[in-house]
Amino acid sequence: MPGLVPGIHALIDNKQDVDGRDKPGHDGDQSKLRTGPILDRRIAADLRQWQGARVLELIFTSTLNGVLFGMLLFLMASGLTVIFSMLGVLNFAHASFYMLGAFFGYQVSRWIGFWPALVIAPLAARVLGAGVERYGLRNVHRNGHVAELLFTFGLAFVIEETVQMIWGKAPVDYRVPQLLDFPAFSVFSTNYPAYKVFMLAVAVAIFAALLIGIKRTRIGMIVQAALTHPHMVGHLGHNVGRIFMLVFGLGTALAAVAGVIAGPALVTQSNMAALLGPILFVVVVVGGLGSLPGAFIASLLIGLLQTFAVAINVSLASLFGPLAAGHGPSLLTDVWNVSVAQIAPVLPYLLLVLILIFRPMGLLGTRET
Amino acid sequence: MRKLIATLLLALPLAGGVARAEDTVKIGYIDPLSGGGASVGEIGLKHFQLLADQQNAKGGILGKKVEIVPLDNKTNPQESLIQAQKAIDAGVRYLTQGNGSAVGAALSDFVTKYNERNPGHEVLYFNYAAVDPVLTNDKCSFWHFRWDANSDIKMEALTNYIKTAPGVKKIYLINQDYSFGESVRTQARKMLAAKRPDIQIVGDELHPLLKVTDFAPYIAKIKASGADSVITGNWGQDFALLLKAAADAGLKVNWYTYYAGGTGGPTAIKQANLDHQVFAITEGSPNLGTPAAVEFEKAFRAKFDVTVFYPRAVNEMRMLALAAEKAKSVEPLKVAEALEGMQYEVLDGGTGVMRKDDHQFFQPMYIASFGERSEKEPFDEEKTGWGWRPVAKIDTAQTMLPTTCKMERP
Structure with a gap:
């Protein structure tokens, strides 16, 4: 910087306390390294090995983080995809129930603790969801799909505004429970918080329960049948309306579970639904409509895709070398120098577009979107 | 009895508390009050509200009451312009904003164009935290003043x-x-x-x-x-x-x-x-121990139970009052002219100056580290028990970077 004399006065009486900065560095032994070709080669090999460990560490933690985010997505997407295939309507308010779950969880955990909240908040969301289906959607249904779509769209805004009115617009202080506030294990000197392990465990448990419920129980079979042949199921004497209500309630409860457990780890605030909502639709479309295994695979895929994309620094410039020196700043240089990490947030939507073009029924879907 | 009724009649309009537009100096506070930036925007608003209260307790600016008008821009440049227009329609002549240089650039541009089209009804933009250097360099504007040190x-x-x-x-x-x-x-x-x-x-x-x-x-x-x-x-x-x-x-x-x-x-x-x-x-820390800063810190913490994050907001509001007194007017154009080159004893001690060339305020800067406190650091943060410890000071003269600004004056 021209024209500026570096002028800085360390405040004398604090001087000796400043060296905290030297603690964590890797500045120990460099000076002792002496040259000589053989030693140099050995140092280079050590360095490669060390870097190899770093890369392994990055891959390991990225995989864990990706799977975790994927499982959270799945908790929400599973409900959404089943509701979608049953009612034929994309529920725009689904992510709002995730948000409600987080805020209910926050409120209940302030009153009586986190563990009761983990049960009560999803139940409350379930009652609310069932009510929305019974008194809202079912009435709107008569006016066709567009009306239903608009209904859920409006509902999302109503919920967001209501949450803002009750809890305010700033993030609330939703903490990880004391019991789980410690590092569970550490790999390559990186700690992995116990709470995240807990989140993963809850998500896996729910996935297993859901799979068994749908594949092995009588009610699961009726739900499956109602997905494809609602009229036939109705003629057989089952109350299809009640099944719909049940499934809608269950779907919102699952989203709320995701909210309760994600709230402390991420940020609980009134825009959390808007942040996550669009990704859910990507999961549902990529996985295939009404397909639970599809939603599972797509959730993991997108979770990993987002986490790994952040970790990759590759750009066109690093692959093919920088552009000719005469090239001034232009659109091309921008595109050339942008790294995968920078476009990470866009990648899921790119996937959405590609899937819709090349495989409209999704990965495991059976009918077109 | 008649006297009492007369007094009551006189007092009645005052008791209503609705000050007329020409008796107030309205300051439009445009910052995020929802979304990811809300936590920062809310804190900023509290600074300006306390400063307005303190100014009003001293009789306001030239006898006029100071009023802060909060406007939520969701950290979005487009939304900020809508809010700015809304504020101007409501009689605001001073806008202040800090969070997001993209917003700052949009507002500076908007205010400049607005003033070209509405001579005699100018609006000033006081920037307390958007630090993109471009705002006081290539894209500088006569109507923009920045109190934060740029990036x-x-x-x-x-x-x-x-x-x-x-x-x-x-x-x-x-x-x-x-x-x-x-x-x-x-x-x-x-x-x-x-x-x-x-x-x-x-x-x-x-x-x-x-x-x-x-x-x-x-x-x-x-x-x-x-x-x-x-x-x-x-x-x-x-x-x-x-x-x-x-x-x-x-x-x-x-x-x-x-x-x-x-x-x-x-x-x-x-x-x-x-x-x-x-x-x-x-530009300041409560643990520097400057009496004026300590006093403001105590008042702020007593009222809101949070820390003073923007000593520059204090400088901004107090300099506005001084400039208005110097210009003997609250007309933005006159205040802007009074602000140019103004020297001011900043909240945390030392002299700052609003450089005429680019409307960048220069002031002593400090580097502080956060951790365990010694007896010299009375203030902790967010009830952690830890506090800021100043470790280095940079004098005003040493922060004076050159500017490429070619200011167009009205």
Whole structure:
């Protein structure tokens, strides 16, 4: 910087306390390294090995983080995809129930603790969801799909505004429970918080329960049948309306579970639904409509895709070398120098577009979107 | 009896509390009051509200009551312009904003155009925190005044400090993906290359602004890079969540920051147990012990139970009052002329000056680290028990960077 004399006065009486900065560095032994070709080669090999460990560490933690985010997505997407295939309507308010779950969880955990909240908040969301289906959607249904779509769209805004009115617009202080506030294990000197392990465990448990419920129980079979042949199921004497209500309630409860457990780890605030909502639709479309295994695979895929994309620094410039020196700043240089990490947030939507073009029924879907 | 009725009749309109437009100086506060920037925007608003109250207790500005009009811009430039227009329609002649240089640039441009079209009804834009250097350089405007040191000045100070820290060998840059973050990383690279060519930049990251809710993937990357220090211009939740993720992963590095003092920042630092390993560059700190600053700090904490984050807001509002008194008018044009070149004893001590050439305010800057307190540091942050300890001071003269501004005056 021209024209500026570096002028800085360390405040004398604090001087000796400043060296905290030297603690964590890797500045120990460099000076002792002496040259000589053989030693140099050995140092280079050590360095490669060390870097190899770093890369392994990055891959390991990225995989864990990706799977975790994927499982959270799945908790929400599973409900959404089943509701979608049953009612034929994309529920725009689904992510709002995730948000409600987080805020209910926050409120209940302030009153009586986190563990009761983990049960009560999803139940409350379930009652609310069932009510929305019974008194809202079912009435709107008569006016066709567009009306239903608009209904859920409006509902999302109503919920967001209501949450803002009750809890305010700033993030609330939703903490990880004391019991789980410690590092569970550490790999390559990186700690992995116990709470995240807990989140993963809850998500896996729910996935297993859901799979068994749908594949092995009588009610699961009726739900499956109602997905494809609602009229036939109705003629057989089952109350299809009640099944719909049940499934809608269950779907919102699952989203709320995701909210309760994600709230402390991420940020609980009134825009959390808007942040996550669009990704859910990507999961549902990529996985295939009404397909639970599809939603599972797509959730993991997108979770990993987002986490790994952040970790990759590759750009066109690093692959093919920088552009000719005469090239001034232009659109091309921008595109050339942008790294995968920078476009990470866009990648899921790119996937959405590609899937819709090349495989409209999704990965495991059976009918077109 | 008649006298009593007359008094009552006279007092009645006052009791209504509705001051007429010409009797008030309305200041439009345009900043995020919802979304990811809300935590920062709310705190800023509290500063201006207390300052307005204090000014009103002293009789206002030239006998006129000061009123703060809060407007939520959701950290969005378009929304800010809508809010600015709304404010102007409601009789606001002074706008103030701080969060987001993209918003700052849009507002500066808007105010300049508005004033061209509406001579005699000018509006001033007081910028208390948008630090993109361009606002007082290539895109400078007569109607824009900045009280915060711009990003280049802050980076100059931080890198000068890093120059004295031999332990720093590998630096990781992580910043928000917009004009300000871009300017932090380019300046950091440039200045480090000049002052400490031995330092290796092991990572240079831009992430989406106020949208990331889990920084774990980024922390994993910092860890993998082997960095011993991180430089970040992150603010608001982007700083708090970054540190929270670092705490979770047990990442132990030194942090050289612009805004570690923001809401949630100190809590996250304490959680990460980074005792005096997080440094921030500011224009003041409660633990400097300047009597005026201590007094304001106490009043602010007593009223809102949070820390003074913007000593510059105090300078801004008090200088506005002084300028109006000097100009004997609250007309924005006259106030702007009075502000140009104005010298002022800043809240944390020392003389600051509003440079006429580019409307950038220059003031002494400090670097402070956050951690365990000694008896000299009475104030802690966010009830963590830890507080800021000033470690370096940069005089006003040494912050005077040259400008490329060619100011067009009315």
